[in-house]
Amino acid sequence: MSADPAGRAGYLDHPPRMGFFTDTSICIGCKACEVACKEWNAVPEDGLSLSGMSYDNTVGLGASTWRHVAFIEQPVTAVADAAEGVRWLMASDVCKHCTESACLDVCPTGALFRTEFGTVVVQDDVCNGCGYCVGACPFGVIARREEDGQAHKCTLCYDRLGAGMEPACAKACPTESIQFGPLDELRERAALRVADLRAAGQDQAQLYLDDPDDGIGGGGAFFLLLDEPEVYGLPPDPVVTTRDLPSIWKHVGLAAAGLAATGIALGLGRRK
Amino acid sequence: MTQVENGHPDRAPGRDGRRRRRRAEQLMVPDAEFTSYYGRPVIKEPAWGVPDVPGYLFLGGLAGASSVLAAGAELSGYGELARVAKVSALGAISLSAVALVHDLGRPERFVNMLRVFKPSSPMSVGSWLLSAYGPAAGAAAVSDLTGILPAAGKTATVGAALLGPAIATYTAALICDTAVPGWHEGHREMPYLFASSASCAAAGLGLLTLPTAAARPARTLATLGAPAELVAKRLLLRRLGDIAEPYETGRPGQLLRAAELLTVGGLAGAVLGRRNRAVSALAGASLLAASALTRFGVFEAGMATARDPKYTIIPQRRRRDHGE
Numbered sequence: 300m301s302a303d304p305a306g307r308a309g310y311l312d313h314p315p316r317m318g319f320f321t322d323t324s325i326c327i328g329c330k331a332c333e334v335a336c337k338e339w340n341a342v343p344e345d346g347l348s349l350s351g352m353s354y355d356n357t358v359g360l361g362a363s364t365w366r367h368v369a370f371i372e373q374p375v376t377a378v379a380d381a382a383e384g385v386r387w388l389m390a391s392d393v394c395k396h397c398t399e400s401a402c403l404d405v406c407p408t409g410a411l412f413r414t415e416f417g418t419v420v421v422q423d424d425v426c427n428g429c430g431y432c433v434g435a436c437p438f439g440v441i442a443r444r445e446e447d448g449q450a451h452k453c454t455l456c457y458d459r460l461g462a463g464m465e466p467a468c469a470k471a472c473p474t475e476s477i478q479f480g481p482l483d484e485l486r487e488r489a490a491l492r493v494a495d496l497r498a499a500g501q502d503q504a505q506l507y508l509d510d511p512d513d514g515i516g517g518g519g520a521f522f523l524l525l526d527e528p529e530v531y532g533l534p535p536d537p538v539v540t541t542r543d544l545p546s547i548w549k550h551v552g553l554a555a556a557g558l559a560a561t562g563i564a565l566g567l568g569r570r571k
Numbered sequence: 572m573t574q575v576e577n578g579h580p581d582r583a584p585g586r587d588g589r590r591r592r593r594r595a596e597q598l599m600v601p602d603a604e605f606t607s608y609y610g611r612p613v614i615k616e617p618a619w620g621v622p623d624v625p626g627y628l629f630l631g632g633l634a635g636a637s638s639v640l641a642a643g644a645e646l647s648g649y650g651e652l653a654r655v656a657k658v659s660a661l662g663a664i665s666l667s668a669v670a671l672v673h674d675l676g677r678p679e680r681f682v683n684m685l686r687v688f689k690p691s692s693p694m695s696v697g698s699w700l701l702s703a704y705g706p707a708a709g710a711a712a713v714s715d716l717t718g719i720l721p722a723a724g725k726t727a728t729v730g731a732a733l734l735g736p737a738i739a740t741y742t743a744a745l746i747c748d749t750a751v752p753g754w755h756e757g758h759r760e761m762p763y764l765f766a767s768s769a770s771c772a773a774a775g776l777g778l779l780t781l782p783t784a785a786a787r788p789a790r791t792l793a794t795l796g797a798p799a800e801l802v803a804k805r806l807l808l809r810r811l812g813d814i815a816e817p818y819e820t821g822r823p824g825q826l827l828r829a830a831e832l833l834t835v836g837g838l839a840g841a842v843l844g845r846r847n848r849a850v851s852a853l854a855g856a857s858l859l860a861a862s863a864l865t866r867f868g869v870f871e872a873g874m875a876t877a878r879d880p881k882y883t884i885i886p887q888r889r890r891r892d893h894g895e
Contacts, residue, residue: 352609359611369608405748407695408683427683428676431694434617434749434877443618448676450618529884532608536891540748540755541691547758548690551744554762555736558639558770561795562732565643565788 302511304398304519308413316417317460319469319477319520320485321391323531324496324504326476328354328389332366335471339456340365343446353387359532360392362444365453366468367392369531390524390531391477393468394419394440394453395508397539398516402432402441402452404541410450417482417519418455426450437515437537455519482519493523501525507533514538605888607880614750616877623674625870628742629863630667632769633776634660635739636792638708640773642732644788645725651785652777653728654715659776660731661712664705664738671701693744700741704734739769746873752814752883753876754869760807764865767803770796771834772862778841778855783848790841790851793858797838800865801831814882817875818868826868833861 305313336342345363350356353370360367371388396418403411403419410426413419421432421441428448432441441452456466464470469479478485489506496504503526508518514537528535607613617624641656672681684698707730714724743765747758754761770792777789804827808815817823840854876882 350609361615371608401750404689404691405694407687407689407692407698408680409687409689410683425680425683425686426677427680428618429684429694430618430674430676431692431749433615434619434751437614437750439613439615442615443676450676527606529613529880529888530606530608532611532613532880534613534883534887536887537750540750543755543758544691544744544748547693547744547747547762550759551737551740551762554743554766555740557763558636558736558739558766559733561770561792562639562643562736565640565791566646568643568647568788568791570648570787 302398302517303417304400304413304516305415305417310415313415313417315481315483316519317455317480318396318417318482318485318518319393319455319466319479320489320523321393321520322476322478322489322492322523323388323390324476324492324501324523324525325474326368326389326391327474328368328370328387329473330357330368331471331473332391332468332477333357333364333368335467336366336453339459339467340454342451343444360394360438360440360442360452362442362451365393365451371526371530373526388525388530390522391468391472392531392533393520394455395438395515395521396453396455396519398511398519399539399541400515401435401437401539401541402450404539404544405431405435407431414457414460416455416457416460418457418460419519420454420457421450421452423449423451435540437534437539485521489521489523496523503527514542605881605885607884611880612878613880613883614877616874617749617751618676619870620674621867621870623670625867626863627667627670627674628746628765628866628870629772630663630670631742632739632765632862632866633772633859634663634667634708635704635735635737636766636769636773636796637663637776638704638711638728638731638735638738639770640777640789640792641711642728643792644777645728647788649785649788651781652787652789655777655780656773657708657712657715657728657731659773660708660735664701664708668701668705693741693748697738697741697745700734700737704731704738707731707734736766740766746870750883751873751877752886753811753817753873756814756886757807757811760803760810761869764800764803764807764869767796767799768862768865771800771837771858774841775837775855775858775860775862778851779859780855783844783846783851786851789855790845793838793841793854797834797841797858800834800861804831804865814876814886816882817872821875823868823870823872823875826864826871830861830864830868833857833864837861 355370373386426449465479469477508521511517637656637660645653689695710727743761746754774789774793837857844850
């Protein structure tokens with residue numbers, strides 16, 4: 300699959316593909332990204348209760364949560380110079396802006412579209428709230444907002460990108476855990492970073508969704524994780540559902556042909 | 572069920588998070604590798620409501636297969652059955668259109684479905700199919716009932732019969748083309764289950780409403796559709812493997828077991844009650860109910876596989892780590 304989703308979508312002359320590299324190894328769990336996103340995009344409040352899930356009271360991405368910081372407390376046994384205690388993992392999750400986007404593929408109205416930056420955005424004035432994108436997303440990112448009945452998700456600050464600015468979350472991140480830029484550059488930087496971490500003894504450090512040959516053609520937003528993806532609530536091997544569409548339509552066609560043939564057989568009878 | 576956003580019900584109580592975590596840990600027993608984020612689902616349940624969407628799966632099947640039955644009955648000289656089937660097709664497709672529009676978050680924008688045609692979206696394909704099939708089914712029924720424009724009525728009958736099989740089966744593509752493990756992984760079997768379940772519904776309505784002598788093609792359709800449905804469901808469960816669990820347990824399991832009993836009973840009644848109006852009618856009602864229960868069961872089983880992260884994580888780990 301082409302690594303140039305904007306070109307595939309028909310943009311003849313377009314800027315380089317832009318994306319996020321979220322390096323969770325330097326996330327401090329400040330949630331500035333969550334706040335900046337809400338503020339800039341005027342995303343409504345969606346609950347102010349306590350979850351009991353460490354410092355995570357945001358719980359997950361949704362129609363009104365476009366950045367979500369996960370907190371994982373892991374008991375660790377004493378090794379070498381490190382004492383026994385808790386390892387605290389923090390990670391800021393976001394829409395992956397997949398190269399092969401299930402939400403965009405299944406949207407029946409064209410409300411979801413590919414921008415010239417290779418990102419995926421919902422048009423508020425077109426979405427009729429059918430909800431198909433919600434079940435199609437392999438990451439559980441996009442959701443329908445009860446107040447307006449429409450689907451919403453991260454736009455990678457399409458408005459800011461158009462003005463040459465970086466997205467609000469990346470701008471607000473105090474540690475540069477959220478890095479924004481041309482995807483090619485981010486991938487190079489991420490490869491160096493994960494090599495450094497592994498050399499320093501972080502055996503579980505791994506890049507997630509950086510590979511253009513994975514099940515979604517690589518993410519426009521990808522991550523450096525310090526444990527397996529499912530620990531952070533991410534699917535370990537996501538595959539875009541529409542990869543199986545040829546097989547799906549084939550079996551639908553065969554089943555429909557079987558039903559039609561039954562009808563013809565009924566029609567060939569004669570009333571006694 | 573339409574609540575999809577991470578809103579209050581999911582996040583309100585702290586104890587809910589713990590309860591979910593404990594449940595996930597119990598489920599980890601067969602696979603020690605399985606971990607999740609506080610037992611939270613990885614994917615979101617589709618934002619589809621009950622009874623709108625499972626009701627639509629049933630009604631679309633009833634309509635599509637009824638149009639097939641109508642054409643078959645008309646060609647073989649069973650005019651009463653053809654008329655019943657045409658009217659049932661029109662009624663079912665009208666109700667299903669209402670259910671579909673009602674389920675939209677912005678119902679007044681339903682025409683946006685026809686802004687584009689996208690083969691990658693079964694819902695787009697379905698919207699275009701419906702907008703061709705609906706008028707055909709309507710014209711066929713109205714012409715038959717009123718006797719107006721018989722030639723056009725015949726053309727509409729044939730047209731509806733050609734589109735009917737697509738209407739009855741595309742809904743399998745609709746639910747399987749999602750990240751929901753309990754639907755997607757069954758995409759090779761679901762269309763056959765839906766086609767045979769639709770046949771049972773259409774045949775059931777014919778058996779229920781007409782004297783035995785007038786409903787022969789419906790009886791034939793029932794004797795073909797019911798065994799096919801039973802086989803297709805077995806194959807679906809075998810394909811799903813571990814993910815089949817919600818199809819066999821809990822509420823969806825109950826719905827599907829009831830559906831199976833009604834299908835078997837309906838088949839037996841259709842075959843044995845050939846000359847008995849009461850037995851035939853009961854068999855027809857059983858098949859109709861079985862078809863509805865099957866769709867509600869499949870719908871709810873799939874939703875259950877979306878809610879529990881183990882159905883997403885364990886098969887993906889297996890695929891990634893062992894290339895299965």
